[in-house]
Amino acid sequence: MGADLLVTLDAVIVAVTGVQPRVLTVAGTPPALPSGPLSVADDETLELGMRRVIGEQTGVEVGYIEQLYTFGDRERIRSPGGPRVLSIAYLALVREASTAPEARWIDWYALLPWEDHREGVPAILTDHVLPRLSDWADQDVDRRARVSVSFGVDTPWDPIRALERYELLYEAGLVAEAIRDRRDDRPVPPTGVEMASDHRRICATALGRLRGKLTYRPVVFELMPDEFTLSELQRTVEALVGLRLHKQNFRRLVDREHLVEGTGRHAPSTGGRPAELYRFRRSVVGERPRPGMRLPPFRG
């Protein structure tokens, strides 16, 4: 026992450029997350091992890093005769999008298009996903309830439920991976870019976790440059949460939590009144219990 087991470290590396959140992938068909075996002998800690793998595969230096989840179902990765694979997944946040040539950034919402509600409920959801989910859940009270909460049918849409939503789509056979894993021959559904193995599930896990963490830890600032305007900050949060926020209330929040401090200087104008540049007040972390950005549908 233990002989035919492989432990890999997989990373969901996230950056936000402009209004678009992106995930770093390694080229291939389908694209995959950066991933490499744990070096049992050399990696002092799992986190250091993860940093090593990320460095080797992408050339990116990541700052913030956090363990996400360990995936180890036996049938997860179907390579007959191969070892059983245990994947320890991490979430990493980076500021810039410089990469090694084999690595490329994919829009997060190209992977999980139903998660982006910034322009209202996306068409893929109303026109494609929901009708099919509704068929799939028909006659089954339990499925109906799950679809309802996860996709906010009678309840508000909850951004952090990204994983539940992906899992429902997988179960209902509405993502490419489900069809592939079942060796089905149905046409590939138009529900976002397929990924290798269960990497899209890992991405969904990461998205939900990150959205949740935003509310009680100032993780957004790991994605921001040193100085930024409040609008840029808001656009970044919106990009992650997949929702539009009320501008004045967003400022009030950031203000009340003392998350930032003004620099007195102003950003080069982009058409309207010039915005003041702010920087993150690192000391909040040592001052307030749960500094973060309360999100709109934080409760029902």
Next chain:
Amino acid sequence: MGADLLVTLDAVIVAVTGVQPRVLTVAGTPPALPSGPLSVADDETLELGMRRVIGEQTGVEVGYIEQLYTFGDRERIRSPGGPRVLSIAYLALVREASTAPEARWIDWYALLPWEDHREGVPAILTDHVLPRLSDWADQDVDRRARVSVSFGVDTPWDPIRALERYELLYEAGLVAEAIRDRRDDRPVPPTGVEMASDHRRICATALGRLRGKLTYRPVVFELMPDEFTLSELQRTVEALVGLRLHKQNFRRLVDREHLVEGTGRHAPSTGGRPAELYRFRRSVVGERPRPGMRLPPFRG
């Protein structure tokens, strides 16, 4: 590679009896969490493997189970020449406290005595821990800030920071494990019951996670019998959170969230007005986005 690696599944199994939260341990000195190797060949999923290990070692049938964290630092478990150990830890909740003979329940607050603030700030904290932490953090701005947030010196006490607190105590050499791991010969500090390996750290992780989860998922009910009074429910929540709650406001909360429904019947009286028996409304999970018990110091 992979040859000298052992993957174990460790469980923090929690029950609440009366006002006391308890953790199931296997006998030994020091006591340890139920733990066993993942069967690479037989365990279909990690969770099923965990259930198998729990059943084998404790005879307990657990209902709710949730993956906590994967621990894998190379120097974690010091057995020279032995394999490197990767531990996937789970949190499990059970209703009753029946066990196999080799297993025994330990009060959670015997392990982490500084976490119980139901009777006010515990003496161990004010008289022992805080003075020593203050010495340890003296002259070091960074340490001071960490102590301050984690232990609520100038900020409110935050129940979910249990792991941070344990880690600070470990770093400051204020728990038995720290002294043991450093092969130090200082006297054993009076800061709760020592556990094997890093199991007390795992317990702290579990406590923090459970406290957090209470606020947005109705997990308490996994610890309650089918029918209970609102006072019993409150006492259970208080036991986990380690804080007293305002009775009337607690009822209002439970009420507003539609978490329970009355049965019309009443509990055998215990001295005052007989309390109505309630049961969990399972359907809330399908109705509201984040049903749970908002906790008092939920924000600063």
Next chain:
DNA sequence: TAAGTAATGCTCAGATAGAGCAAAAGGATG
């Protein structure tokens, strides 16, 4: 019958969240 005890019901002030109006400070346009 009165006293004790816990459950339950209700009120009230302060804080928060959601939404919108209005003024301010630039650039672009004529």
Next chain:
DNA sequence: CATCCTTTTGCTCTATCTGAGCATTACTTA
């Protein structure tokens, strides 16, 4: 130079939520 356009910034108003306490009810016990 005045006007319009755009975005930032400041402020207000209301509904809701939270924390805290008082009052009443329904039992048991003395």
